[in-house]
Amino acid sequence: MLMALTVSVLLMTGSAEARGQQTDQIPGVSLGLVYAESYLPALAVKPFSSTFGGVGLASEVEAIVAQDLRYSDRFEVMDSLPAGLIGDQLDYTLWDRLGAVWLVTGQLESAGEDFVFAAELHDVVYGELRESGRFRIPAQSDEDFRMVVHRVSDEIVRWATGEQGMAASRIAFTMTDSEGNKDVHLIDSDGLNLTRLTDFGSLLESPSWSPDGRKVAYTSWRSGYPRIYEMNVATGSERMLAAVRGAGDYITPAYHPDGRTLAFSVLGSDARSGIFTYDFERDCCLAYLSGGPWYDFSPTYSPDGRWIAFNTQRFGDAVPQVMLMPSEGGSAETLSPYEYGSGGYFTAPDWSPNSDLVAFHGRIERGRYHVLVASLEDDGRVLRQLTTEGNNEDPSWAPDGRHLVFVGERSWGYGLFVVDVGTGRIRSLIAGRRVGVPDWSPALQAR
Amino acid sequence: MIVRRFLVPLVAAILVVGACGGDPPPPPAPPPGPDMDSLRAYQDSVRRAEEAARAEAARLAAERAAEAERQRAAAAARATLEEMVFFDYDISEVRDDAATVLRAKVDILRASPQVRIRIEGHADERGATEYNLALGNRRAEAIRQFLTGFGLSENRFEIVSFGEGRPLAQGSNEGSWARNRRGQFVITAGANAINPAE
Numbered sequence: 066m067l068m069a070l071t072v073s074v075l076l077m078t079g080s081a082e083a084r085g086q087q088t089d090q091i092p093g094v095s096l097g098l099v100y101a102e103s104y105l106p107a108l109a110v111k112p113f114s115s116t117f118g119g120v121g122l123a124s125e126v127e128a129i130v131a132q133d134l135r136y137s138d139r140f141e142v143m144d145s146l147p148a149g150l151i152g153d154q155l156d157y158t159l160w161d162r163l164g165a166v167w168l169v170t171g172q173l174e175s176a177g178e179d180f181v182f183a184a185e186l187h188d189v190v191y192g193e194l195r196e197s198g199r200f201r202i203p204a205q206s207d208e209d210f211r212m213v214v215h216r217v218s219d220e221i222v223r224w225a226t227g228e229q230g231m232a233a234s235r236i237a238f239t240m241t242d243s244e245g246n247k248d249v250h251l252i253d254s255d256g257l258n259l260t261r262l263t264d265f266g267s268l269l270e271s272p273s274w275s276p277d278g279r280k281v282a283y284t285s286w287r288s289g290y291p292r293i294y295e296m297n298v299a300t301g302s303e304r305m306l307a308a309v310r311g312a313g314d315y316i317t318p319a320y321h322p323d324g325r326t327l328a329f330s331v332l333g334s335d336a337r338s339g340i341f342t343y344d345f346e347r348d349c350c351l352a353y354l355s356g357g358p359w360y361d362f363s364p365t366y367s368p369d370g371r372w373i374a375f376n377t378q379r380f381g382d383a384v385p386q387v388m389l390m391p392s393e394g395g396s397a398e399t400l401s402p403y404e405y406g407s408g409g410y411f412t413a414p415d416w417s418p419n420s421d422l423v424a425f426h427g428r429i430e431r432g433r434y435h436v437l438v439a440s441l442e443d444d445g446r447v448l449r450q451l452t453t454e455g456n457n458e459d460p461s462w463a464p465d466g467r468h469l470v471f472v473g474e475r476s477w478g479y480g481l482f483v484v485d486v487g488t489g490r491i492r493s494l495i496a497g498r499r500v501g502v503p504d505w506s507p508a509l510q511a512r
Numbered sequence: 513m514i515v516r517r518f519l520v521p522l523v524a525a526i527l528v529v530g531a532c533g534g535d536p537p538p539p540p541a542p543p544p545g546p547d548m549d550s551l552r553a554y555q556d557s558v559r560r561a562e563e564a565a566r567a568e569a570a571r572l573a574a575e576r577a578a579e580a581e582r583q584r585a586a587a588a589a590r591a592t593l594e595e596m597v598f599f600d601y602d603i604s605e606v607r608d609d610a611a612t613v614l615r616a617k618v619d620i621l622r623a624s625p626q627v628r629i630r631i632e633g634h635a636d637e638r639g640a641t642e643y644n645l646a647l648g649n650r651r652a653e654a655i656r657q658f659l660t661g662f663g664l665s666e667n668r669f670e671i672v673s674f675g676e677g678r679p680l681a682q683g684s685n686e687g688s689w690a691r692n693r694r695g696q697f698v699i700t701a702g703a704n705a706i707n708p709a710e
């Protein structure tokens with residue numbers, strides 16, 4: 066049993082029909098949203114035009130942008146309307162009558178081999194242009210085409226909300242092949258462009274993005290022992306963490322937000338077990354932060370790099386807990402709701418890239434695992450449960466700090482899902498594959 | 513036995529004849545007179561040779577049997593060393609049935625000082641992937657501590673966790689899970705110097 070905590074009233078998440086219903090209370094855990102559910106302004110996308118007859122490309126860009134804005138979960142994106150109905154002229158009255166609050170317009174221009182996309186965001190209520198920008202777009206055959214359009218979508222989100230989007234990002238995760246081996250795969254935030262990053266024919270876990278989005282660190286068993294490596298995503302070049310200090314399992318790498326330091330765990334060592342840091346850039350300066358006869362692992366940095374949340378087994382078997390400590394080491398405190406003898410299973414913490422929210426998953430009822438979010442502001446005393454169906458594990462925050470990707474186990478198999486902690490909406494990212502330990506990239510910049 | 517006494521020279525004579533090709537046979541040597549001493553000596557030599565042959569055959573058979581037994585015992589000892597142990601759900605403590613298996617390994621390891629072992633810890637698929645890495649490591653560590661608790665040197669063992677990544681059984685049911693949360697043993701040195709327990 067979990068200790069009794071504040072139990073507040075509860076919004077069922079996951080499906081629109083169920084939203085607003087009350088549900089059975091689970092001690093210590095509130096079902097519901099992390100951000101207050103609020104009204105979503107209606108956003109319309111006027112069919113994008115083209116100055117050179119590239120209608121196909123314009124509609125492709127429009128489809129990507131409209132989908133991205135839908136997936137941002139910050140707007141109710143209106144169904145597209147036929148161009149003939151709208152006309153060429155911008156008529157705020159018409160859009161106001163249709164119920165739009167925001168209107169996105171765009172025009173594609175030819176620019177040598179490439180194109181320029183001129184985007185505008187209009188405030189229909191005030192009847193004025195809010196922002197505009199011009200973006201260079203490569204040809205559709207270019208492998209970067211979709212990512213460049215995703216960046217346009219994130220810019221539109223920023224114009225409307227002032228906040229970071231997540232369209233231009235990718236998720237790294239493991240996928241198991243028919244021989245039971247795992248390799249790192251990447252998929253875009255919209256569920257397209259599935260690519261394989263590694264091909265070692267071995268066991269591999271815990272892919273973790275560098276803060277510049279150029280590298281992925283992970284643990285590979287291909288030497289026979291778990292060791293940490295870092296791969297450059299663009300070039301495929303790889304190196305091993307040089308700081309091997311004797312026997313032990315080297316697992317769960319996580320980058321400091323400054324990109325210079327890597328935190329990781331060494332378990333079963335003949336010397337020390339626990340969380341270490343290492344200057345990956347200079348290949349030196351190993352530091353021991355925490356550990357002991359118990360095990361500490363799965364570190365994750367706060368956005369300012371001053372704190373680390375991590376998982377610990379120091380309370381014994383079967384009661385893993387999430388704790389916090391200063392990132393230079395020091396005394397740790399429990400974030401997950403543990404009291405001696407009370408049990409509780411909380412694992413796989415991931416600290417939001419821009420707030421005091423830490424996501425993890427826990428065993429909640431009848432052996433079910435669900436994605437939970439704790440806020441440091443209330444000392445983790447209220448856990449928000451974001452999933453209700455199946456088993457759900459290993460949440461990882463998007464660069465917008467409001468979406469989480471996680472592994473879901475359903476009656477039909479496994480998949481990656483994305484939940485918006487503002488609306489509770491859940492969508493499938495990849496389904497029916499044996500996937501694991503996703504890590505959402507930072508906002509990806511142009512190459 | 514008398515027959516043999518005369519037979520031997522006869523055979524010798526035939527052999528001589530054979531060796532001479534087509535020449536007419538020389539007249540047979542006169543049969544030797546009865547010589548009880550040489551007869552006895554001959555009989556003794558035969559008996560000794562037959563006894564030696566029997567002893568040698570028995571020695572060889574015993575050697576073969578001993579070698580077969582030694583191999584069987586070594587194979588049995590190896591199988592004992594490699595026998596997996598299983599754990600309760602989400603627990604790294606060594607179970608009673610596992611302790612029996614491990615205790616048998618201790619005796620063999622004492623008699624086989626060159627043998628080194630890699631202990632592999634595994635978890636079932638339930639729970640967090642990274643947590644299961646730690647759980648597998650704790651299980652391997654619990655086994656190592658059990659073995660070193662009997663005075664075996666720590667440097668004969670290394671441990672590695674595979675978490676939930678290398679299941680024995682693929683199903684998502686208690687039967688498969690029970691098979692998958694286990695410790696496995698790989699002999700990394702001294703595989704041809706395994707002696708059974710004394």
